[in-house]
Amino acid sequence: MKITNYLLAAIAAGMFATPVLAQADAACPQEGPDAPLALHEEWIMQGWERHEGDPAFVFSKEMAKFYDLKDPQGVFWDNFAPGDTQLFTDASVYGANWEGHVNASRSIRHGMTDVNHAVVGRDTASSAIGFVGRIEPLEGNVVAFDTRSQLGWSCVEGSWKIKHELNYAWIVEPETIEQILGKRLQH
Template identity: 35%
Template sequence: MSNEQVIADLHSRWVFGWEREQGDAPFDFRRTFDEFYDFDSPDVRLYDDFDPEQRVATTAVAYGAIWEPAFRKMVSARHAVDDGPHVVVGGELAASTLAFVARITMPDVVTDIRTTTSLVWHRTPKGWRIVREHNSSKELPTGALDGMRARADLARTQM
C-alpha cells in the first residue's frame, strides 16, 4: 500500500473513531485514538471550532481532555464521509483533508453538522501519527441528516 493510501485509510478510520452509540463504554480518547495521534511529540497543535471554548491543544492528552466530557454525555454520534480523503505525502510529513457530516445526539438536543478536517501526519517509528489538526464545522438545518445512518453504512461497505 502506498503512503497516500495508508494516510487515506487512517483519516477515514479516524472519523469513525468518533462514533458513539447509546450504551457504549465511557469514551476514552487515548484508548480510541492511540494509533492516530502522536502522544509523545512536543510539536502537536490540535484545534476544532466545534469546541465551544475554541482551545488549541498542544498535546494529544490535552485534546482528549477537551472531548472526553462531552463524548461521555452523548447519546450517540454518527458520521458519514462526504468528501475525501485527499492526501499529499512528502518525506516525513503528510497532509490529508476530508469532509464529513455528523449527527450528534445529546440527552436534550440533536445537532447535525458538516465538518472539513485537515490533518498533518508525521512518520514515527510507530507509524504515521497526527501532529496537526484543524476542523471547521457548520451547523446544518434541523433534520438535514435524516436517513444518514443508511448512507453511512453504505459508504463503509464501499471503502
C-alpha cells in the first residue's frame, strides 16, 4: 500500500511539474531582437513612424506586437498625448487616443539618441531610450521634439509586452535634430 501511495504521489508530482517545464520554455528572450531594448527601439522606429500615403493608423493592428491587448491594464503616461488626458490605465484606450493625431500627419519620423539602457529579469524588464522626432501634419507647422521614454515590460506567453509607459517630450527647433534624423528626411 505504501508503494502505491508513493507511486501515486510521484505521478501527481510529475503532472504538476509539467506546467513548470512548459513555463520555462515560454520564457521571454533576454537578448537579441526580441529582448526589451531592441523591442523598445523597434516600437518607436517602426511602430510610430508614418510616411505619406500610408494606410490609416489603427493602434490595435499596428501595435499588437508591443502591447498586451488581451489584458490591456497597465499605466501609460505621456506628456505629449493628444487631448486633455496624459495618464491612461488601459493600453487600448491609450493607443486609440493617438489614432487621430497620427492619421492627421503627413509624416512622422524618429531618430535614436545615445541614451538607452535595459534591465531584464525573467518575467519583467525595464528599458529606457532617448529619441527625437519630427511631425509634419497635413495642416499646420512642423513639430520637432526630443523625448525620453521608459517602458516596463511583462513576459506574456513567451513575448515581452508593454505594461508601463512613461514618455516625456519637449519641443525643439527642427534644425537641432536634423543630424540625428540624418538621411531619413532627405528621402
